[in-house]
Amino acid sequence: MSSSASPSPSSPATSLPAQLTARVQAVTGIDPEMRPATKPQFGHFQSNVAMRLAKSAGRPPREVAADLVAQLALDDLCEPLEIAGPGFINFRIKAEVLATTAAALIPDEHAGIVPSADPQRVVIDYSAPNVAKQMHVGHLRSTIIGDCFNRVLSALGHTVIPQNHIGDWGRQFGMLVEQILDEDLDPDTLDLEGAEQLYQRANAHLKADEDFATASRDRVVKLQAGDPETTAIWRKLINVSLAGFNATYARLNVLLTDADVAGESTYNDDLPIICDDLESRGIAQVDDGALVVFVEGSQTPAIIRNQRGGYGYTATDLAAIRHRVGDLESDRIIYVVGSPQQFHFEQVFAIARRAGYLPDEVAAQFVGFGQVLGADGKKFSTREGTAVPLNELLDEANTHAAPNIALAAIKYADLSSGLQKDYTFDAERMVQTTGDTGPYLQYAHARINQILRKAEAEADEAGTPAPGQAITVLDEPAEQQLALLLSRFGEVVAEVGDSLAPHKLCNYLYELAGAYSTFYEHCPVLRSEGEVRESRLGLCRAAKKVLGQGLYLLGIDAPERM
Template identity: 35%
Template structure:
């Protein structure tokens, strides 16, 4: 059920009489959009002015002509001329009520599937597993999982591949640390924590300023751990044995976070998986003439300003080499039509060069897209870190979100009790579950509700707010709908099977109905732009419409003037709860039945 598509189907034959070119016709139909002022219009057609120019007419006259040709009954209740040629459209209440009745029995709530499904590999999170995940991994992991779920729901075959950093310099650092600074007792008790300590220690000793920085090359520690890396790559038995010993503990540390965040991958093919393929990548690039030698190294040069190194002068390979091997594997093994890289904006230049090189190498037909995103900032508008200047570990951030989520919930619960509201009796375990759902949901939603390409300031206070565009607000809206059914003593699943008619007698009922029927529009926009914030914006509109409905004295559910009206309003509550739950699940955010 897509209201815009329904409107476009009505306008298509009217415009087709005036526009012969199909691409131009689609462009004009694309100018039918949601109305900017809901009091005046549900939707607005904005094509009269540009079309009038091509037809040598005045736009108000053309708009009036088109309005006169619209069907007089069915979908559109009214069409009015506004301004210099805009057409304001109001949908009929009867149509909206019928549409709601149609989607009630649909688990997808009227959401369509993509007309041309594709096989999509989505690459996200991608941590270096030699160290714990920190806040810098948050956005890729959360945005990637949301897009994974959205694209799959839309009907695409999605392969989620976590391209792990499980090879290279970071393991050279661990090997050096293990051999020179190991606390054996600590390692035997908790290998994950001890390996994390060793990584931080060696990075500090090497004076590396960031995880990407390999440190001062004149520093003997840097020289030592680089040598350990070379030995690992050359197949040194001891270093390979230790690498295999480290990997389970390193992976478990990462997987703990993924389980907490409800993040799932189909594959975790890391750098080590592609390492045996890299010599062939370089040889093939040389054979095809897209790579050449330069001062002992091998490079792919598109022009003087765009040069990618694929083999260093010392024989070591680079990220570009591994990424080319990855593209080759995803095309030839997964048969991918599209590959999405959910990676921060700082890698933009790398991906631009990589995609150009891949197409020149022999892969021109696969869509390669860098789904970039901005940074998470602290209150000082700088990348968020601890007081010591280290990135905040993700586990610590999530623990704090849950702790504050519990504090917020308990304070809100006490306030409602003092004001005389009915508050459910909950066990400590139930309250802790709410705290986890609220806390983790707040972290995710605060990220996903931002425009993906923008930076945002991380604030527990704002993300845990019970009003405004937050996860908590939407989770509470869901719980409120569920509580209405409990108070009505009506079982939802049984109720959903009953064919109760929908009555839209009050403006708040109609406004809520309209938002519920816009689900498909939000999903299509989110997919087209790889923009989860299109879904959070939609949820915000649904929950606001529910709040207005719930607050209106004319829209009482439990005290409705008739059973028919009560059941109609229960239909609205049921569809609202199901819509909120569906969209939050696409964002990997849970709900609770009571709050």
């Protein structure tokens, strides 16, 4: 990810590990670099901070460690500190602190996510399919990643403004409208697949018939001039396309709606204004008939208006930035676009900064992503080498699992590795309920629900209150590790909001599911009794809350049963 400004932190450190780190650092003056203890008898965390300080002070490490232990006032958080080996300090969070922290998650609607102390208006540019073309595999990642950012930043209390920058303008609409008129076709009878077939017929017609090509160019001029007949057909093509896009968005379970659409045509009236402004201030200049901006550090100039008077993507994106900052009053703009577009957006950001459209206090971030590869390691495409329609990819995944499980597999595979990496679409592997997969997390959630259902059925039969509303006893290491991990959820979500790295949330949830599995194996829940049973059911309820909320942020269904 490249960024031309850094966003402010989303929230203060709230997890128990973060609290511990902050308090130790306040005494030592350096990051204690807390590491999970290798064995339960060593506590929960170890630090070599005394050994590092001893080296610079020229003193024995254990002596420095003893001084630190005497200075650290952690009685409210930890058991008495221990010095181990050559000078390690062992930290064990008190069981009652772990219990209180985990118990607080049960009634918490947000499962420990702390709203940002500095809420912002955040524009996220994502998905952006083209009118009269079906969404294809290339739109999958932008849509899934952008939706995850939308959910995470909204959960952190920011005002998120999605912008679906659809391709609804350009020369292709001249040939599309002309083909409709040539065929005497009612555009209201088209669906998105039919519109794409129309595009293919029009393109072939354009190449084979010079008269048609001339008429198509003339039709573009009519569209730009607002000719009523041309404009009416163009709008119908957009409506047909939006209906198709929305059907796919529903299948993907993403939050985009028609209210989020702000296509290229939105900025038509601003393009000449942008050009005049940049040229009048000497930021842009005419070079070989084109209006260009020479960007510092770049050998290739950015073309604002070409030799024929047409406006390129740079002009449109500059107009979009000006609108998003000036009209939408954004504090942060995030572009979720394929990695090959990074150079283009670096130029756009640089020009926008120079022109004052993008003030220094507004963060502009390009979040690039890699390609979707087939099982053969090559770009995922049809036998003819064209992009696979997105609905076909979803259909193929559904042959291996139920739709909600197949979708979980796709989303988790997309989000769980670094975004800039390519990832392999192997539906059979991705839908497995074991290993680091989305369905594994769904299975963990369903298993927790099964335990709670049994406990609630027993309570109903006995006429007692619903069990698992409190956590009071955490004596076993597996219980404590699960509670400790649960406390980190809010901190992880805040980190994803800052870094825009959703794999960190995926990694956390996978670790959480593993910790729950260990707890389940070592700490009988329904077979335990009294306060221990109630406490373990409470821990199950807290884990369900966090796992369910985490899956929601990834856009993944959290099933009650599997």
